[in-house]
Amino acid sequence: MDGIRTFPFPVERSVWGVGMQVGPMGGETAWPADVPLHRVHRIDFHIVMLFSGGxxxxxxDFAEYEATAGDLLWIRPGQVHRFAPTSGYRGTVLAMQPGFLPRATVEATGLYRYDLPPRLRPSDAQLEGLTASLTQLRREYEDTTTLPLSLHTAVLRHSLTAFLLRLAHLAASSAEAVRQQSDTTFTLFRDAVEKGFATNHSVSAYADALGYSRRTLVRAVRAATGQTPKGFIDKRVILEAKRLLAHTDMPIGRVGAAVGFPDAANFSKFFQQHTELTPAAFRAELR
Known part of the structure; x- marks a missing residue:
């Protein structure tokens, strides 16, 4: 059976074949006609949608995000996503091919910060700045008469960088606000789980490594998320298992081993307890 399809950046649809596109949502710019928008798929490029309606x-990545006017969705290469079966997508969409911007700009703008949430909700002032910057980028993108291709591309890179720096600041400040609302104990636990979930599922082991009592860890995680530490760990393990089942053709036993279950039967039992589906049934539903 074929896996979930990954669609490449459609260079042939770009003005002058440059490594980016910007235009209205609903147009045939960022997605070719054969992309099954209402089905789970992946793209190998960045997408930023700025909504004017909703x-x-x-x-x-198997989480539902509601977006409305003034919201942004930032989808990074390789993330699984699916469009809602509705015509409510209104606004501006930006697509960017990896490699279009220099490395220093990629690092400065956090293009591959997969730890940040896809949905962003700017303040009125932030939205005004982002909208103006995106409008200018679109104006430069569509202007093919005043500059030769080399200068046109250089101007696009500068304009795109300006927009992405604003976007990166919004993403970072949004994440910082969340961090400030969370207890430091939870933040350290969350980071430790992100690094170790593939091999360590033990609450006590995390508590010992961080220097907290199990009771302290339980209080902190429950206050921040409403979950127990074990529930938090299991949720992260399930997400990674879903990604591997969806993104790859790895045998189910290897998927289980990759998330800390050397025994395939134990992995299948764990997965079914948390999703009400066997790993095989989950994979089949997506294909």
Missing amino acids: PVRHMV
Whole structure:
């Protein structure tokens, strides 16, 4: 059976074949006609959608995000996503091919910060700045008469960088606000789980490594998320298992081993307890 399809950046649809596109949502710019928008798929490029209407519910990495006017969705290469079966997508969409911007700009703008949430909700002032910057980028993108291709591309890179720096600041400040609302104990636990979930599922082991009592860890995680530490760990393990089942053709036993279950039967039992589907059934539903 074929896996979930990954669609490449459609260079042939770009003005002058440059490594980016910007235009209205609903146009045939960022997605070729054969992309099954209402089905789970991946793209190997960046997408930023700035909404002027809504609401719509868009799935990214198996989580549903509701977006409405003034919201942004930032989908990074390789993330599984699916469009809602609605015509409510209104606004501007930006697509960018990896490699279009220099390395220093990629690092400065956090293009591959997969730890940040896809949905962003700017303040009125931030939205005004982002909208003006995106409008200028679109104006430069569509202007093919005043500059030769080499200068046109250089101007696009500068304009795109300006927009992405604003976007990166919004993403970082949004994440910082969340961090400030969370207890430091939870933040350290969350980071430790992100690094170790593939091999360590033990709450006590995390508590010992961080220097907290199990009771302290339980209080901190429950206050920040409403979950127990074990529930938090299991949720992260399930997400990674879903990604591997969806993104790859790895045998189910290897998927289980990759998330800390050397025994395939134990992995299948764990997965079914948390999703009400066997790993095989989950994979089959997506294909």
